[in-house]
Amino acid sequence: MSRIIQKAACVGGGVIGGGWIARFLLNGIDVAVHDPHPEARRIVGEVLDNARHAYRAMMNAPLGPEGALTFHDDLAEAVADAEYIQESVPERLDLKHRVFAAIEAAARPDALIGSSTSGFKPSELQVGMAHPERLFVAHPFNPVYLVPLVEVVGSPVNDEAALSRAMEIQRETGLHPLRVRKEIDAHIGDRLLEAVWRESLWLVHDDVATTQEIDDVIRFSFGLRWAQMGLFETYRIAGGEAGMKHFIEQFGPALKWPWTKLMDVPEMTDDLATKIGDQSDAQSGMHSIRELERIRDDNLVGIYQALKANDWGAGKTLREMEDRFFERAKDSAAAAAPDYAAPLVLHETRVPGDWLDYNGHMTEYRYLQVFGDATDAFLGHIGMDAAYRAPGRSVYTVESHIRHLAETSVDTRLCVRTCVLGHDARRIRLHHEMVDEAGNVQATSEHMLMHVDTNAGKASPLEAPLTDRLARLSRGQRGLTAPAHAGRPIRDIGWPEPV
Template identity: 65%
Template sequence: MSEKTSVTAAIGGGVIGGGWIARFLLNGHDVNVYDPHPDAQRLVNEVLSNAERALRRMTMAPLPTKGKLTFVSSIAEAVRDADYIQESVPERLDLKLKIFAEIEKHAQPDAMIGSSTSGFRPTQLAEGLKTPERLFVAHPFNPVYLLPVVEVVPSAMTSPAVVERASAFLTTIGMKPLVVRKEIDAHIADRLLEAVWREGLWLVNDGIATTQEIDDVIRFGFGLRWAQMGLFETYRIAGGEAGMAHFIAQFGPALKWPWTKLMDVPEMTDELIATIASQSDAQSGMHSIRELERIRDDNLVAIMQALKAKPWGAGEILKSYEDGLYAKAHAHAATANTEPSGPLALHTDRVREDFVDYNGHMTESRYLQVFGDATDAFLHYIGMNTDYLATGRSMYTVETHIRHLREVKMGEPLRVETRLLGYDSKRARILHELFGGPGDELLATAEHMLLHVDTKKSTASEMGEELRRALANIWAYHKTLETPDYAGKPVRNIATDGL
């Protein structure tokens, strides 16, 4: 499959289906949606709104242009032109079999078909299909647009090439495909969650803990460990210097003690259901579902951003995803101006929700961020790509002068024009002009001095020939442009120049 899928299809737009739709759209893929629910469009658009808000907070990398969302009236219309199809209908095997038969009838011969099922095995889902080799389980976790892991479960009939293509595609949209070695009911994650859920039901049923107390034990305790290390690596540390073998030898006998009731479950009586519901209402009933989703999203973003700085766990997936987004954006920028006869238009953005202060205007730190992104685009334009960086050479910003001229509000478009003011074998001087707002006015300017360095020695060094050639090509045009009178000047002296 190519890096960009022209069309994806989503069959079902509920909580999980809506999350898939958002992830596809926000990664630049068009999505055809079939869901007969009368409120499907409203529900999907509400999920999409939250997803866009969360993803913009999670990554500063330039996202692709959002794909086109189309609601259709039949499965046939949804899948006809789709390269990738994701089924997310209710967990009823008879319904899923009917859906897959209809998909197979109308889908392209090489279309991949994934199921969001949390429990059924792909062999069960492929019953009666003529082309079972392209069907697999792609089980995500809520919210699909933020959490990266997706369990990819093939059956014995699923083509290995299809698994490879599907995994590659899911990786490009920021996910971590985990190919399950053997199909099993409920796959891997839900079997683990089921064990915790069963024990939690018993603790409530027996009056030992409330729903909030159980959640507090998880979110203030082992949940924090699990979020970045999981189960076995956490226990490896618990074993101390002697490691996992010591841990098992020390705590393994406890597994024979009658602590849990995992082979049993309390009867879900009306009384137990009412108890759980009332405790849950007391715990979080003051928030609407959409508010809870946003709180959850903000917390997940914060955790993953913190892990990205390491990079570790989900943060490593986020960093890899962001690197890909930057590479795509910069590659696009590199072809945006084949002849730099005027200022280079290499970077566009918009004033995001987290760019603004209490006045609703973009904060000064975000001006620097936009200019920094524009500098990155310029460097990629002249050939400082990942291959160049891998040689131990880079360019660092060693001096910056920003002028703030006008305010701009949330949601308004931004664009940067960049010109080269001069260069030598080790340095380049560039000027950015930031335009935006409803009148596309000049908002700010930034002048940067860039120094070429040997990153291994942490010293200034001569540029590579490819960078010098690119700068020479730009300079042949930009040296004829009029240099703004403010370029190269220091901050205004109030005593002599006034305000």
């Protein structure tokens, strides 16, 4: 699977910049970092640790090799050969202008430059640039390595082709780029957040609610709805069978009632700042920032997995991202030329918390999921990709046998060793062993695969490149002994005669 970008540069490695670095790296993109902060390497390293933990929990696909990470004291050196440059320095316009001037002086003429700014318009950032058409706003949301939205904002001078390419690169890393129609202060997301933030400040100021009570209202009620359906779709449902128009007719008059103070802002006095700080300490002070980040990430991963099951919202973005990782894993396996005289290791994974049953061990259907993913990895290895399936050719599993041999617990790292124990013109006979890090076999499975013509709805002969790769594989795998536990219907298929 070809990549549309090989190297990115990140100028700034704090909370947002570190998240960008992690997203690029974990998607296999090399990243050059410039950040003068004396603790930049430590901070980025800790963000990467959390990101790796989250990706291992979130992704069923093999993660594949990370990109190469380099740190550079000199900004010009960091950006010199990058195809995409992301600026994430503090929100000071004078500082950003100096940084952009330095980037322009050293970057490739075709390099794209995105700014993480949460408030400035691109036309403000572009002042003084020689080539303002390639600078745009790419505003992400924390944590950048997990939350998929990025607001892409251009000005009238921006090159639309450059913006389109930037969005292609962002999709390549699992982001969901949203093209903002007009440049506006604070873009879209932060303007919505600011409305809730201002009202929350008044509620704390007036002693109506504490910081924890406000957070509880959000996370136990509308926050759950917003996480998967947003605002307008949620209100459409609230309108019942009559839909959105009925909701507006019913609740529209409330817009004239004096419910909010959005046109008025409490003065951020020392007393109000202290009150908010003390309440926040009581609410969350028992956790370090890194612990809070890990808790946040685990919660987000659980939500994403639920949404992915319905191919909905951020879950759909995750599924598309996993598909890219699976394709890369297949390409890597195909290029590796493994030793066919030994079992193939084409799939690895880790047992996340939501795979456990009431006994605290991996639940039954997850074993089949792991073996199914290993079968998919094998089929990709022998050439069954999207192009092969396009005319209606595919492979169906018609028989499976699973043996459960151990109690597989949470966080166990698993690999699957795959043997081909025979094939004929239409069928492939597979055996998988699921093995933990210590080499202990957790489970085994046997599968009979049938090649089919999905348009005709019947079995059909295998075709190239599957036949060619199976022929090469046969020379090594035919020497492997079929396990004694293999079921008779599956054992009945042997190897074709050597050609």
